Amino acid sequence: MTRTSEAAVPPPAHPLLPGASPATIRSYLLPEDRSAFADAYGAALDEARRTWELAPLHDVIEQWRRVAVVQSDPARFRRTARRAAEFFTGEPSPEDEPFEVTRSKAGM
Structure with missing residues (x-):
């Protein structure tokens, strides 16, 4: 039987790395910024539905991920x-x- 060393186990990835979910991003924002995020995210979703383009939605998510x-x-x-x-x-x-x-x- 072999024992896995602690050095071989990678640390868990930070939850706010690129690709973080909107829910995770929201949870790390200060309470006073959560409604602004929800408004920006909702507007970007509406635009994505209207235009069938996801780039603006991804841009909003990335902008707020950085804030988070x-x-x-x-x-x-x-x-x-x-x-x-x-x-x-x-x-x-x-x-x-x-x-x-x-x-x-x-x-x-």
Whole structure:
């Protein structure tokens, strides 16, 4: 009997790799972005039904997959947004500033 070494077992693939399902993408988005994703996804589905073209649907899914990757660590995303807001405005965002305001300043 041979024993499989731990090094031989590959780590599981990250769920947000290209090809992730819309449901998986949605689950990694911040709650405040889920409705925007649902709206964009629904509009892309409607367009696909009308035009018989899937490329726009795939584009929407990929765009939001990338957002989900960034948001998969909410604390890091918030820090990144604060740094981006400071970069664009030239001033640090106040600690008590609502996150939506900070995101808006950062263009996120």
